[in-house]
Amino acid sequence: MLIAWDDDIIKLRDKVMAALNNLFTYNLVEHKVTITKHIVESARDCHLRPERTSKNTKRNCPICMADSYLEEYERKLFKMEWKYDANKGSWRQSTEESALKGI
Numbered sequence: 133m134l135i136a137w138d139d140d141i142i143k144l145r146d147k148v149m150a151a152l153n154n155l156f157t158y159n160l161v162e163h164k165v166t167i168t169k170h171i172v173e174s175a176r177d178c179h180l181r182p183e184r185t186s187k188n189t190k191r192n193c194p195i196c197m198a199d200s201y202l203e204e205y206e207r208k209l210f211k212m213e214w215k216y217d218a219n220k221g222s223w224r225q226s227t228e229e230s231a232l233k234g235i
C-alpha cells in the first residue's frame with residue numbers, strides 16, 4: 133500500500149512539475165521569465181471570455197490544467213476531499229505520509 137502510494141505521489145509530482153514548467157521559460161543568464169503567446173491567449177480565452185465563465189464550462193487552459201494537477205497532488209498527499217466546490221479535510225498528515233516519516 134505504501135509503495136503504491138509513493139509511486140502515485142511521485143507520478144503526480146512529476147505531472148505537476150511538467151505542467152508548471154510548461155507555463156514559462158526561464159533564462160538563467162538574463163534571469164528573465166518568458167510566457168508564450170499561446171499560454172497568454174489560452175488563459176485569456178479560458179478566464180476572461182464571458183461565454184466561458186459559466187460554472188458548467190470546464191476550464192482547460194494550461195494554467196487550469198496545472199491547477200487541477202496541483203489539486204490532485206494535494207488530495208493524494210493530504211487526503212483532502214472536495215465536495216460542492218469547498219474542500220473538506222485537514223492538513224494533517226495522511227497515514228502514508230506518517231508512515232514514511234517513521235521509516
Ligand SMILES: [Zn+2]
Nearest residue numbers: 178191193196
Ligand atoms: Zn483556464
